[in-house]
Amino acid sequence: MPWTWIPWKKRCRVGHVSRDIGIKITRKSLTLTTHVIDPSVDEARQYVLESLLSRLRIERFGFVRASEPAPVGKPRFNLCDDPYITDGLRLVALISSQPIPSENVQNLGWEHTQMDIIEFGQRPRLD
Secondary structure, three states: OOEEEOOOOEEEOOOOOOOEEEEEEOOOOOOOEEEEEOOEHHHHHHHHHHHHHHOOOEEEEEEEEOOOOEOOOOOEEOOOOOEEEEOOEEEEEEEOOOOOOHHHOEEOOOOOOOOOOOOOOOOOOOO
16 A cells, blocks of 8 residues: 655655565565575666656656665575575665656765676575
8 A cells, every 4th residue: 555755745665675586485575486586676766767767657766774784705695595695775766657857867975885887697606
């Protein structure tokens, strides 16, 4: 259920994104299978931002601190024991129903991502 973002009185949804890179059998799911995620969850977040920007649908965006970073040498693990690395930031994007030219998109400048450039499909070492 969406909730209202008070400063702009806009409806907002909260979510998280990761890129599936396979499937595996697990006892931690009622279906006995689950998706294996790409450890670079920040790369998936960046893809969502760039995808929305290329479709001219973002009015404003920013990053907020949601957790402590999990760097390459110290990854975290999800429920099904897949490792992931993150800078701990989450994307906040105000979506427009009308096209917004890129020069009119406002970066709210709350937090700044330090995401390393990782080529698409390249898996970072986790040790």
